[in-house]
Amino acid sequence: MKTIKDIAKELGLSVSTVSRSLNDKPDVKKETRQKVLEEMKRLNYTPNANARSLIQKKSNMVGLMLSDITDPFFSEVALGVEEILSKSGYQLIYGNTFLEVKKEKDFLKSLLERKIDGIIMKPSNLNEELLNTINQLKIPIVFLRSLSENEQELNISSIDVNHYQATYNAVEYLIKLGHTNIGFIGMTKESREEEDRFEGYLDCLKHYNIDLLDQNITIPGSKILDGRYGMKTLLEKNPNITAVFAANDLLAIGALDWLKKKNYIVPNDISVIGFENLEISRLHIINLTTVDLPRKEMGKQAAEMLLDMLSSETINKKEVKLDTQLIVRNSSGKNQK
Amino acid sequence: MKTIKDIAKELGLSVSTVSRSLNDKPDVKKETRQKVLEEMKRLNYTPNANARSLIQKKSNMVGLMLSDITDPFFSEVALGVEEILSKSGYQLIYGNTFLEVKKEKDFLKSLLERKIDGIIMKPSNLNEELLNTINQLKIPIVFLRSLSENEQELNISSIDVNHYQATYNAVEYLIKLGHTNIGFIGMTKESREEEDRFEGYLDCLKHYNIDLLDQNITIPGSKILDGRYGMKTLLEKNPNITAVFAANDLLAIGALDWLKKKNYIVPNDISVIGFENLEISRLHIINLTTVDLPRKEMGKQAAEMLLDMLSSETINKKEVKLDTQLIVRNSSGKNQK
């Protein structure tokens, strides 16, 4: 492997001059720099970023901790993050945690050893230990979800959408279509956002003086099959349901699928609303009314917030909540009963 | 930031003893090691992996170059790769290239500067320059696609499925259902695999003495909307088509969507076959006959091949082609005309 020493020796220069030339520093004669650059090419020299990191105490690497990259939400976030950070010369170390505390811990540890400059992550509900660990990191962090109460004092920025409001609006939209018997198909595991959404559902019903029925609620999981099962469960418990809010599009699509299989007509018999606005949801054969989540945009903004924190001395914590938009399609309509 | 020096000073030991203790090397008294480990915890010490990489000439980092992480194929590959490599203590630097040569070059360069130990990647059709660059890397590489002819001499392993055979089988299946007017909706950009698939289609028609019709072929792109457009194009050019092979599921789903919109009955009027077996494809409302791609498995095997190359002195190049399976669902049936 070639080093700047080789270049220096070859050219009869000192390593510092070579270093200066390579890094576009001032105080180098044009011709010298020229010669260095040529020699560099000739020798097929590649700088050693690790050596540079060591001395500069800056690695130009950022950690990206996701729960599951195959989740369309995270893959789009990851795309947005990478787009912005790579432009600024940062490399991304990525890992999946499935929100398992052990994986989170292990991954964080490996990031710290690598002396990364910052982290963008979607953590689980932090237990105390992890919270402490994170608190001690002296590097900028952006959460891909809102901070919970016990995290408020942390010096961490966050980006999220307003799950509460989004759900409230969606349910309100159903109520204004005449629905009163509205089911809720929730996601397991995604506690923080999930709570907010559930509260949005509850508060909206309350606001319109609609009784909350236990049998209108089910929490089956987060995949298509869970949605099918959730829809089945709801109808078994309460056949009078006329509308359903599902906590994500896959659940909603599963619900649609099950309804279709059982010869229910959507939206005449039952209205279905999702949450996420996946690409497939706008398919003619699905045509799901849903809440649009600006996934890639969230990734981009997360990256920009991190860059911001990276470049300023004082950590200026920011908590951003993006607005969402209800996308009305054909899976929802007036209550016909 | 604490260093081993701090530990050494605190304990009145030399840095070398501390280093040995931390790395489980022999020749350290049990109690000494114990003391070091305790002090390490007390001081909240984190080793500096960059310093270690510098001296060991091994970074324990691997590059993962994808075209687009939001493509379900790549996100699942990325999951499999990460699962295996993180278990072996490797960190993954990921980047999206969209098969753009400039992005590929830039990303490769940044990987080289980081002195990564190996690369798993899905490259575009390599131009000579990139090919040279890659050839000069003295590190193990695994391609997430088969090697093309001009790449054969490279010391690179690859993993892929047999696109030719998979397509041949799919088309043969259609022919055996009585179809002779079979459309082909192809993907742009993904040249290598695409050629193989196209050849599978051609050879199969030829083998069954079916005339190849120009108007039965269209290459619209790779997304749902492209599939809709592709289906539209095919039917305009040749209304007698009774079956369609689409080069991926999204194209096939787009085709289904358009057929549904135009009130064609699938599979009675037209059979549709996809390629990939996405999760949504098994939905009751889609129910797509398709070729199953073992995506995550490919990622895992790619990682294992790389680990293999990483641990053995001699680079033992391997070219793996996994078999695929035709998943027959309700989007295909007997020719009714």
Next chain:
DNA sequence: CTGTTAGCGCTTTCAG
């Protein structure tokens, strides 16, 4: 404008 020197944090001989 250029060279000398020190040192980033760590591992690894080589002595003892």
Next chain:
DNA sequence: CTGAAAGCGCTAACAG
């Protein structure tokens, strides 16, 4: 079993 010393490849004062 432990310590001293060298050095990985690079940057950053400081002299000149």
